[in-house]
Amino acid sequence: MALRGVLRPGFVQLRVLDMDKALWHYQAIIGLQIVSTEPDGRVYLRAFDEFDRHSVVLRPAEEAGMDCTGFKCDGEPFLLEAESALAKRGIHTEWVAAGEQPGMGRRLRVHMPTGHLLDFYAEAELSDRAPLTRNPHVFREPPSGAAAIRFDHCLLYGTNVAAAQAILHEVFGFELAEHLEDPTGSPLAVFLSASNKAHDIALVEHPEPGKFHHASFLVEDWAAIGHAADLMAVYNVPVDIGPTRHGITRGKTIYFWDPSGNRNEVFAGGYTFYPDHPKRSWEFEHAGPAVFYYEKKLNDTFLPVVT
Numbered sequence: 001m002a003l004r005g006v007l008r009p010g011f012v013q014l015r016v017l018d019m020d021k022a023l024w025h026y027q028a029i030i031g032l033q034i035v036s037t038e039p040d041g042r043v044y045l046r047a048f049d050e051f052d053r054h055s056v057v058l059r060p061a062e063e064a065g066m067d068c069t070g071f072k073c074d075g076e077p078f079l080l081e082a083e084s085a086l087a088k089r090g091i092h093t094e095w096v097a098a099g100e101q102p103g104m105g106r107r108l109r110v111h112m113p114t115g116h117l118l119d120f121y122a123e124a125e126l127s128d129r130a131p132l133t134r135n136p137h138v139f140r141e142p143p144s145g146a147a148a149i150r151f152d153h154c155l156l157y158g159t160n161v162a163a164a165q166a167i168l169h170e171v172f173g174f175e176l177a178e179h180l181e182d183p184t185g186s187p188l189a190v191f192l193s194a195s196n197k198a199h200d201i202a203l204v205e206h207p208e209p210g211k212f213h214h215a216s217f218l219v220e221d222w223a224a225i226g227h228a229a230d231l232m233a234v235y236n237v238p239v240d241i242g243p244t245r246h247g248i249t250r251g252k253t254i255y256f257w258d259p260s261g262n263r264n265e266v267f268a269g270g271y272t273f274y275p276d277h278p279k280r281s282w283e284f285e286h287a288g289p290a291v292f293y294y295e296k297k298l299n300d301t302f303l304p305v306v307t
């Protein structure tokens with residue numbers, strides 16, 4: 001297989017204000033499974049079709065948002081090469097010790113120009129509830145909630161997106177799949193892929209550093225998006241917008257909030273990306289259909305509300 005270096009998004013650690021309410025939401029609505037609750041108060045969860053021990057970490061805090069997000073890589077040599085390349089660029093990094101998250105090897109933490117912490121790691125313990133691999137059924141046990149297949153990506157708001165994009169491309173091998181231009185023609189939002197997904201991370205230029213827009217969870221198809229919408233209607237989950245479709249990525253989507261105010265997404269579809277494809281771009285005057293293809297206009301909350 002040709003995929004090298006960064007393999008995929010691995011986890012996201014979110015801050016939540018009320019752990020009981022958050023756990024109900026991430027289980028009953030998104031369909032995640034609790035893996036463990038640790039003495040420091042953090043709770044670890046995973047989607048039913050993920051092999052690694054966990055993909056979502058919820059940390060009790062006084063303010064909502066994201067602490068960090070991590071990417072699984074193909075080995076320690078790649079991390080050491082990245083550390084050296086980042087040092088030459090003057091980018092601040094540090095090593096997070098193995099075991100800081102249970103079952104996780106040491107992580108190269110990169111302080112990005114956008115104000116975010118991105119972790120890169122090579123070792124993660126396999127889940128004892130991982131998908132079956134010998135004469136496998138489609139699931140080990142029936143999925144619940146919206147039946148999230150995996151944690152898929154984050155969209156992050158921050159300063160100096162161009163510098164962050166350069167780091168992710170030149171050091172970690174991410175490719176630009178698509179972008180939205182600002183009124184001057186400069187990139188406002190970039191959609192970067194380390195694989196052949198439409199995006200593995202997205203970044204939006206914003207005057208404040210370190211802001212979190214959403215964490216996305218993959219579901220199977222339009223029917224799963226509809227089922228998620230039904231759950232949100234029954235349980236009065238606050239919805240930002242959807243079900244709808246993006247022009248960018250072509251993904252089907254619903255955006256909604258967890259009880260702490262962190263935005264979530266359930267996402268299905270999206271085009272297949274290959275690095276030799278021409279890059280897709282959207283002019284700012286077409287931002288409406290780029291973001292919400294059916295409505296052809298932005299709502300009042302999607303761009304400005306972040307944590």
